[in-house]
Amino acid sequence: MKIKQISVFLENKSGRLAAVTRLLAGRGINIRALSIADTSDFGILRLIVNDPDEAYRALKEAGFTVSLTEVLGVEMPDRPGGLSHILSLLEEADINIEYLYAFIGRGENGAMVIFRVEELDKAIAVLQQKGITVLEGEKIYQL
Template sequence: MKVKQISVFLENKSGRLAAVTRVLGEEDINIRALSIADTSDFGILRLIVNQPEKAYRALKDHGFTVSMTDVIAVEMPDQPGGLAEVMAVMEEHNLNIEYLYAFIGKVPNGALVIFRVENIDEALKILEEKGITVLSGEKVYSL
């Protein structure tokens, strides 16, 4: 139930993000979710796309510094406290979250949160045992 995430290191200068999106568009790769963390000099663009291996190769071939990592996609109710319930499970089991980002509108009456955790296999096991819906990569890529 792991999802492949593409991370792109970008210099913080005009046109770099446009270049990434242009490459993906030319390769017919659809962005499902994204997040940007930046400093004054550089940024890290994190992407969930419908074809992660193809995106990785295309960006690498165009000279971008790119990596692929495993993340978890958790479906939860889009209502007050929905995220708090998942966070409580993670806290109870000492699952350290490195970062997360979310998107809504693609899951009926729900939200989807992407988590990067230290121990992904342990997190998957615990979340599933607690009845929390974890989506497969294939499901997320097709949203």
């Protein structure tokens, strides 16, 4: 139920993001979702890819500052209130969300959200008990 996310520290200068994507493409690694948080000096690129272990190795070998983090993926209806419902369940369970990012997938529950939470196992259990589809890493990697 946990998904491996790659986080890459990037200097905020021209060509750094292109270098990461070029490296991953050269290794046959496909990006499934991404998010960038930046300041004037640096950014954190967060990626869900089809082969997180290989992506980690490739980026590390190329000299990037990179880490692997476990996150939670949730599938939900792509309609008004879909995200609000999930957030309410986590709030009721007193689970803090560090960050999230969303993307559109395939199927009837076409929206997917990646969450970084403080209590990952608790969040998975709470959401599953409430009937929320918590995604396996392999499902996300294969999209």
